[in-house]
Amino acid sequence: MTYERLNISKMHGYTPGEQPDQGGMVKLNTNENPYPASPLVAEVLAAVQLEELRRYPPPLASSFRTEAANYHGIRAENIIPTNGGDELLRLAITTFANSGDTIAIAQPSYSLYPVLAEVQGCQLQQIPLDEDWLLAGDFVAQLNDADARIAFVVNPHAPTGILMGVERIAAIAENFNGVLVVDEAYVDFVDPELNYDLVPLIESCNNLLILRTLSKGFSLAGLRFGYGIGATSLIEPIAHKTRDSYNTDIISQQLATAAIRSVEHARQSWSKVRQERDRLTQELGELGLACLPSQSNFLLAKVPHNIGADFLYRQLQQQQILVRYFEENRLRDKLRITVGTADENTLLISALGKLLNTLEK
C-alpha cells in the first residue's frame, strides 16, 4: 500500500538539468551566470563565525529585506525573501490557490509550474503562445474564462528569451481577476536601454507578484536565495502564515545582502553576458542554427530537421558540452543554450562547426 495522496502518487516530479559531479564539462545547460559573484560576497563569507550558526537566523531576513528595498526604491514590507525563487512559486500556490482551483501558464514555459500545480492538486490551464512566441492576444480573457486564481508568466520568457514590455504586463495585471506572478529570474540580463522595470507597478496592481532570484544575475545558484516583490496584501500572508518559519539561513541572508550591496560587480557580468549573447546569436545563425532574439542569458536555437536537436544534444554531451533539450511540443527541434564565458562559447561554436561539417558529408 502507499500512503501518498492520490495526486502525488499519480504525478511525475520535476527533472532538473544535469548537475554533473565531475569537472571539465562546458556547462551550458542550467543558465548559471558564467562569472563569479562579487568580492564583497567572498569577504562576507570569509567573515562568517561558527557562533552565528548556533542560533536561529532572523526569521524574515530583515537585513536583506532592507537592502533589497533600497535597491528597488520600495519598502521592506513589499519584499519576501525565499529559499530560491522556486520557493516563492510554491508559496504563491500555497497562499492563493486551493486544491481544485485553476492555475494558468503559457505553453511552453518553465516546466516546474505544472509540477507545483499538481502537488497542490490544482487544475492546469495551458495557454499556447502564438506563432511569434508571444502571449495570445486574448490571454487575459482566457485567464478569466478559466477562472484562474494564479497565472505564471516568465519574463523574459523561458525558454525563448523574448521580453514582453511593461505596458503589456500592466494590462494583464489590471484586467486579470487572480494573482499574476511574473517570474523575472532572467531580468538582470535585459538591455538597460530598454528601461524595463516592473517594480513601480506594484503600487497600482495589488495582484502583481514579481519573482527575483540571485541564482542567475548574481551568480549564486548554489546559495538558494530569491525574493518576491508585491503589495503588502500579497506579501504579508506569505511572510506570516504560509512560509516555513525560518525559510532562509543566516549565511545565505548575509551573502545575499552583500550581493545586492555590490550590484555594480554583477552589472559588469550582465554586460559581458549580453555581448557574448549577441556574438553567439550571430555565430549560431551562421552555422544554420537560428536563434530567437533573447533578452536573457540563454538562446533557443533551432536545429535543422535533417540533423535533429536530440541527436545534436547527445553529440555535444559526448564532447563534454552540456546544453538543454526539451522533449516537449514546439521544442523538440530546438536546443536551449546558456551563454557561457567567451572561451566556453568559442568551444561550443567550434565543436558545433566540426559536428555539422561531418554530418553534411
Added chain:
Amino acid sequence: MTYERLNISKMHGYTPGEQPDQGGMVKLNTNENPYPASPLVAEVLAAVQLEELRRYPPPLASSFRTEAANYHGIRAENIIPTNGGDELLRLAITTFANSGDTIAIAQPSYSLYPVLAEVQGCQLQQIPLDEDWLLAGDFVAQLNDADARIAFVVNPHAPTGILMGVERIAAIAENFNGVLVVDEAYVDFVDPELNYDLVPLIESCNNLLILRTLSKGFSLAGLRFGYGIGATSLIEPIAHKTRDSYNTDIISQQLATAAIRSVEHARQSWSKVRQERDRLTQELGELGLACLPSQSNFLLAKVPHNIGADFLYRQLQQQQILVRYFEENRLRDKLRITVGTADENTLLISALGKLLNTLEK
C-alpha cells in the same frame, strides 16, 4: 479584496521564539545548543569557494545522504535532507494528507503542527496527554477512529522533555493506519545508557518517518538543515515529487556533512548539556520550581500560583534573561527553560533566587 485562500485568510501564523538582535542576552528561550559546532565545520566553512556558489547544488545533497546513512547504519535512499526539520514536517503533510484530511497531534505539543495543518486545509485532532504527560493509553485507537492520515509525535516530548520508549512507539506505528511522524528534534540529548534508537524500526514499519535536525544537537540552528529517515516508500515521493527541486544549498550541505562526520565533538556538548540539565533540575526544584524529568535540552518548570509564570517570564526578560512562556492550556503556570552553559544557568538561578526572595517579602 483579498486573494488569499479562505483558510489562509482566517488563520494565524506561527510565532517563533524571540530572536533578539542585540547581544548580551542570556538566551534560554529557543533550545539552541549553548556550545558551538565542531572545528571541522569551521574548517569546511573556511574552505568554501565563491565558484561553488555559482552553480546549482547537488539537488538531493548526495554527500550528506551518504554520510548520514553511514552514521545511522542505513542506506542513503532512506534519508531525505531538508531545509531545517520544519520543511520535513510540511513535506509530510504535502505528501500524505489531502486538504480536508485529518492530522492528529498530542496536546500540548509543538505549536507549529496546527499551523502547518491549517495551511494545508486539514482537520486537526488534538489528543490530550494524560495526567502524567504521557500519550493517552488509547492513543492509537483515537488516531484510527479519527481516520488520521498523519500523526505527529515529538520524542523526547516538547515542551515537557519526557522520553517515550522504543516499544511504545513501535506499538503505535504497527497499529496506526496512517503515517507516524516522530519528531526527534531533541533526541541527541537523551541519556546514552537508555539505548534509545528508533531507526532500526524503519525496516519493519513502512509508515514511520523520523525527523532529525542539526539545529539543536549539532549547534547549527542558523544553517537550517534537517533530514527525514524512513522506508523508501515514504522517502521517494518526497525526494522526487513534493520537495522543492533544490531545497538545500551547497554551503549547508557541506557543513551538515562535516557536522555528522565530526559527531564526537557534538557528543561532548550533549554530555555537558545533560550534566547541566541535572544540576538545573535540582536547583530550580530547590527554588520551588519543580521540573518534569527531561531527556531534552530544556526543562518545563512549574511556577507557584502566587507568583505566576507570565509574571516571572517578564521579570526575567527585564534582566536580559529570555525563557519561553506559552499562553496555552496546562502551560500557563509553567516556563520552558533551555539548558544553557554553566555560567548562563548560574546567572538564571541567581536571578530567580533574588526575584523569588523579593516577592516573598
